[in-house]
Amino acid sequence: MWFLLLLWYASSPHLSSTQVADRLILQGGDGPCEGYVEVFHDKIWGIVGDQKWQSNNEKVICKSIGCGTSISSKDILLTKAKPTTWMNEVECNGNEEYLWNCMFPGWNRSSYTKDTVKKITCSEKIQLDLESLPGFRCAGTLRYKTTSMEKANKMGYFCSLNWDKKQADLVCEHLKCGQSKRLPEAGTFSQTEKVGSLQTIQCSNVEHLKHIWQCITKTKESCTEPVSVICSDHHNFRLQGGSNVCSGQLEVEEDEGVWKPVCQSQYKLNKSSDDLCSHMLCGKSHSQENMVCDSSKNISLDCTDKVNISLLKDDQSQNVNPCFGSVHINQSGTLEAVCSTSWDEKDGRVVCRELGCGEVVSVNFGSKRQEVGKHDRVDCKDSEASLWHCLAKHYKNPTLCQKASVICSGSVKVRLSDGPGRCAGRVEIQYEGVWKSVRASNWNDENSKVFCNQMICGDALTDTDSFIQGTSQVLNNEVTCSSDSKSISNCIKSTNKRQQEQDKNKMLICQEHAVVFVMGDCSGKVGIEQAGKNYWLSGSNATFDRQTAMVVCQQLDCGDATSFTFESTSGTTDLWKYTYNCLERKNSLFDCEQSERLSNHSTVSVVCSGSKTVSLKVDTKDEGECWGKVDVCLSGACGGVCEDAWTDNKSDMLCKDLDCGSAIYPLSYLRKLPSALDKITISSLHNTQHTKNISQCNMVKNLDQSYCQDKPAYVVCSGSVKARLMEHRERCSGNVHMFYQGSWRPVCKTALTNQDVQNTICREQGCGHGIKPLSFFGPSSANSGAVVSDLTCGANSNSSAECTVTVTKTNNQHCVLGGLQCSEWRRMVLKLGNGACEGYVFVYSEADSRAVSSDGWTETESKVLCKDLGCGGYIKHTAKEKADYHDLFWGKKYSCKGETNSIWDCELNDRPSQNQSIYLQCQGYPIKDSIPPTPINLYVGLSLGLLTLVMVVALCLFLRRRFVTRFKSRFSMRKESAFESGDYEDVETNGSELFGPLEMRDLNRHESESGGDKENGRRSAASSLSYDDIAEEVNVPAQPLSSGEDGTSSPVPGAGPSATHEHVTYEVEEDQQESYDDVVSMITPAETREEIAEVHERPKPKGLAIHDDEDYLEPDG
DSSP: OHHHHHHHHHHOSOOTTHHHHOEEEEEESSSTTEEEEEEEETTEEEEEOOTTOOHHHHHHHHHHTTSOOEEEEEEEEOOSOOOEEEEOSOBOOSOOSSGGGSBOSOTTTSOOOOSEEEEEEESEEEEEEEEOSTTOSSEEEEEEEEEESSSOOEEEEEBSTTOOHHHHHHHHHHTTSOSEEEOOSTTTTOOOSOOOSEEOBOOSSGGGOSOGGGGBOOOOOOOOOBOEEEETTOOOEEEEESSSTTEEEEEEEEETTEEEEGGGSSOOOOOOHHHHHHHTTOOOBSOOOOOOOBTTBOOEEEBSOOEEEEEEOTTSOBOSSTTEEEEEEEETTEEEEEBOTTOOHHHHHHHHHHTTOOSEEEESOSOOOEEEEEEEEEEOOTTOSSGGGSEEEEEEEEEEEEBOEEEEGGGOEEEEEEEEETTEEEEEEEETTEEEEOBGGGOOHHHHHHHHHHTTSOSEEEEOOOSOOOSOEEOOEEEOOOTTOOSGGGTEEEEEOOOOTTOOBOEEEETTOEEEEESSSSEEEEEEEETTEEEEOBOOTTTOOHHHHHHHHHHTTOOOEEEEEEEEOSOOTTBOSEEEEOSSOOSSGGGSEEEEOOSOOEEEEEEESOOEEEEEEOSSGGGOSSEEEEEEEETTEEEEEBGGGOOHHHHHHHHHHTTOOOBOOOOTTOOOOOOTTSOEEEEEEEOOTTOOSGGGSEEEEOOOTTSSTTOBOEEEBGGGOEEEEEOSSEEEEEEEEEEETTEEEEBBGGGGOSHHHHHHHHHHTTOOSEEEEEEOOSOOOOOOSEEEEEEEOOTTOOSGGGSEEEEEEOOTTTOOBEEEEEEEEEEEEEESSSSTTEEEEEEEESSOEEEOBOTTOOHHHHHHHHHHTTOOSEEEEEEEEOOTTOSOBOSOOBOOOSOOSSGGGGBOSOOOOOOEEEEEEEOOSOOOOOOOOOOGGGHHHHHHHHHHHHHHHHHHHHHHHHHHHHHHHHHHHHHHHHTOOOSOOBOOOOHHHHSOHHHHHHHHHHHHHTGGGTIIIIIHHHOTTOOOSSOOOOOSOOOOSSOSTTOOOOOOOOOOOOOEETTEEOBOOOOTTSOOOSOOOOOOOTTTOOOOOOOOOOOOOTTOOOOTTSOOOOOOO
């Protein structure tokens, strides 16, 4: 069975492979539809014998080659050597698709000895032409037309697939148009929007064929565009030198890319002026002159259409720079877009050249949206002078398409921005009409060389970061120059480079960069620095005048020139090579007219009217000196400096100029001040080798007022670092805070353990030497700011500015805040009066206690002390004679003037001359505001409730009195053992055990009446750091007192009543949720109460008798 199938397959006349490989044509007749039969098989042409010939064979043949049906046949004699007889004894039934589908013995199987063959004439004739504009006979869209006596004529086109020069030559030769010259873009010349079905060709061994119709195939391929052909006999014309592309001297393309005036070429002019204008798509001719060449002149034409090419914005408005944009054609006032189908660099190059815009940089950028266009499939050669001369498909009606666009090198410009001269600054490239910066990470040294050379600034000298970043957009295109690049436009690639947000912009200083300086701030000998070398400007009355001196002063931001002088010099090596003559006001000396230096070797000096200063500015006086925002004043006009270009070296220079030590950096914990009131007027400062102080730097002004306003440059010098002891009632003792990087910061107790550190802080305060560190007094709120975690001072340091400070962000698990007591500590209290807020004024010190003299003491000092003691307002003070309770007066007077933080700011070195004491009365605890009267209509409703309340209160008072009496007896039995220790401890106990009746009454009144007024009364007067004579021990890790991030605070201690027992001070502190009062009563059940004592070892005041029923305020540590 398999053998029979193989035998049938081998002998079958219908082989699927032959349908493509085999071909049949009619040869030797008038056209492709007449002649004898030739068959291409096995890569060889052969004939078909006519043995057993029948009319159905002819029918199949004509049908298979697209020529209709057979109308006649006859025998003809072969005139050439007999070729291979591929087929013979063919028998068809008329329905076969190809001749080899008919019955025949097989390929070259039948012997054929005759020297004649059948010549067949089919019913249809094939005509070819190139459809195009009038006058285009040898260029256009290839079109065929079939004519037949049996049916209507048919017209069609050839598919553009499977074409090359050989097939095009076949067409041109048939049309007697020479050889093919070019196969343009498919559909270029088509005048029909819808061409219908297209005839496909499939040619092999083309040399044997005489007509393109002999290549047609019935194979179906997806094809929508007809083929166009340009033959060698087609001539291109153009008009040159006119106002537009449709006027000027007539030229013809003689050879590929070679244009000549038509009368100087080999072309025999045989066209009318109208035909020529129409040929060039320029309408008709204005004149009907004979187109006859005259040896004395060339032919010029002025056609009716006016055509210009332009590059516009997407909205068809004119660009500021005409060398980039969407391509448009203005034809006699009608603006028409060019579509981007097949648009490429070759086309863009012609546009750039036509517009005088240099070389093409990029094509088809920007918007992808559909627009209305009328010109498409542009196909230019490099030799065209205008886009209008290029091949293109010109639609009769506008169609939607993506517009073609181009960026020419003429639109790509370069500059160095925000620098002190034309040849230094931030790299910027104007691309698509916008100035754009370039990221430093996407830049190489070769780019710098090309950039500087294009700027006519010599080679690249150095990279830098001393200019501001600016607000310009970032160029996304890749920029890569090679050694043969002539300009940056040659280096810009169409591919985008991914940008990193953190990348900085590229900045550059070129070799020719030069700056002007004077030896002083705004006066002195004029110098020029270039490439690290310094020169002196030479001049004379002939080369340097007042206008030139004005330019120098204004370039230096020094106002106007008041005078200038010349000084002879013997040498020439240090003189600048040029002299300048400024005929009008210029921004820079280098913009003025320059000439070679003359032999008269004189240097120039100028005196300017303005001034320049650079300082550090803070918003308030309390924030100290030697730190703040950099403030530059140019002839009285002041403003800040952008932090972008500020460097550590400039910080060091400024601190030195201000005699503020050295700069502290980095500024990790700087509390920046609001800058809304100040404008950033200076972008950057630039010094030369002759700069002695920072005010002599060249200033670059900030011209973009929208940039850097929230980024002023700050400087913190070591001279701004200082310490203070925070306690108003005491001097030389208290919580330690350090002013560092613009904020008062608390100090960890571990940083205060070193004796050199203690001595330095105490010496800085004028407080002698350090005695010991103290625990932080007062509440410690949650800290999210920064604290001073470590201090290192020298043995001979007199200021904390000389110490090494370490600041860290911390929480309450890392740092316990601390204080310090110095050898000259002292404390002012009221004693021997009615409560803690009334009595004689005493000063306690390390050595003893002394009364304060009334000499010079006024109401002003009294008010300050009342406030310091947390005792509210001032009532009165009186002077009393020396009593037996003290022997000595305090050896200093007090006088408060202006703003004071505490009574210690009022202390004078003058010794008092009076021996009278001061008895001071303060308001004491704040009185609760009276409650508005209850409306009368509520009395009845509340009467029963009030009666019940009175009964409950009476019962509570009775029970409380019994409890206190029992508690007194228990406490008195063991209080001696509870306070024998010499260390600080906290005491929690009933207030009635430690105070007399008067104090208890005051306390009870305070607790019952102050209530809701604590916050606005006592706390506002005494702050959160009030020294309490009786307080709980604060044994929690220390935190800054404010809740701000910088951890700053301004504690104002208060005062309160105190009691003594064996010269021991007991301190009790309320819970942090309450105001800190000097006296706190905490009553707890006896069986659950815990007693904690903090014992202060302090010297017993001399000469002061203490009675059991008297108040006695002992100074705390």
